[in-house]
Amino acid sequence: AQKVTQAQTEISVVEKEDVTLDCVYETRDTTYYLFWYKQPPSGELVFLIRRNSFDEQNEISGRYSWNFQKSTSSFNFTITASQVVDSAVYFCALSRRGSTLGRLYFGRGTQLTVWP
Amino acid sequence: DVKVTQSSRYLVKRTGEKVFLECVQDMDHENMFWYRQDPGLGLRLIYFSYDVKMKEKGDIPEGYSVSREKKERFSLILESASTNQTSMYLCASSPWIRDRVSEPQHFGDGTRLSIL
Numbered sequence: 001a002q003k004v005t006q007a008q009t010e011i012s013v014v015e016k017e018d019v020t021l022d023c024v025y026e027t028r029d030t031t032y033y034l035f036w037y038k039q040p041p042s043g044e045l046v047f048l049i050r051r052n053s054f055d056e057q058n059e060i061s062g063r064y065s066w067n068f069q070k071s072t073s074s075f076n077f078t079i080t081a082s083q084v085v086d087s088a089v090y091f092c093a094l095s096r097r098g099s100t101l102g103r104l105y106f107g108r109g110t111q112l113t114v115w116p
Numbered sequence: 117d118v119k120v121t122q123s124s125r126y127l128v129k130r131t132g133e134k135v136f137l138e139c140v141q142d143m144d145h146e147n148m149f150w151y152r153q154d155p156g157l158g159l160r161l162i163y164f165s166y167d168v169k170m171k172e173k174g175d176i177p178e179g180y181s182v183s184r185e186k187k188e189r190f191s192l193i194l195e196s197a198s199t200n201q202t203s204m205y206l207c208a209s210s211p212w213i214r215d216r217v218s219e220p221q222h223f224g225d226g227t228r229l230s231i232l
Contacts, residue, residue: 009156033218043125043226045206050220091158095218102147102210102218108158 002027004094006107013082014115021077021110023092029053031097034068034075035104039089051075053097082114119143122207122224130232135194137227139207146212148190149221150174150182153204165190166212197231204228 003026013019025034036048049059051068059066063080079086089111093104123138141148147166151159151174161174163182171182179201183191190209194201205228208221 035220037223043204043206043228045208045223047220047222050218097218102213102221103149103161103164104221106159108156 002029002032002094002096002105004092004105004107006090006092006110008110009108010111010113012113012115015083016081017114018078018080019082019112019114021079021090021092021112023075023077023107025073025075025092025094027094027096029096033095033097033102035093035095036066036075036077037091037093039091039109041088045091048077079112082112084114084116087112087114120207120209120222120224122205122227124227125225126228126230128230128232129194129197131197131199133194133197133231135197135229135231137192137194137205137207137229139190139192139209139224140188141190141207141209141222142188143209143211143222144187145209145222146187147210147221148184149208149210150180150190150192151206151208152176153206153226159206162192194231199231202229202231 005024032053034051037045039045065078067076089109091109092107120141149164150162165171165184181193206226207224210221
């Protein structure tokens, strides 16, 4: 069975602070994909990143960075110098590589609030 | 750019009514999904479809049905609405997996449904 755990339900930070959102996953598959989505107050889920289980390189995109560690089954997301516009619910998700559907298994999400 | 359009942002219905939520995507995607989102529970998969007239139950199909008569349109039906179906409903689409690469799902803005 596939399972994604986001232990942090809510996080509050003040603008310019760095913040890390944790994601731990469980799967018996040897190959899989991991995703992060952002859901701003408007409601639409916005795709942020996809990571192949074969690729353990960390990724940086502007103020966003992702740390994938297969040894600990974690795919953590860090926002550097947070801004008010980063306030959103963030979801981590997993899909099985062999599945033609690409069904996503979501964590319960982390509500991030960035205060000015 | 992928566009997934849900027919209503907000909807209020009465207990016992038959409710239709419509979703249309413009990218010729084979896969379409319906989720419901509730506080503390994250996104839960209701139904999905991988082709016209094909459908599969997700994790919480009870009380719902779906229809996919055309590739671009996927409808969620609440046969007899109940108050516990008050929720945010999200539609998503994605292409079939090719070369075993899992593509991200693209989401609509969501429909906030209230059953009175």
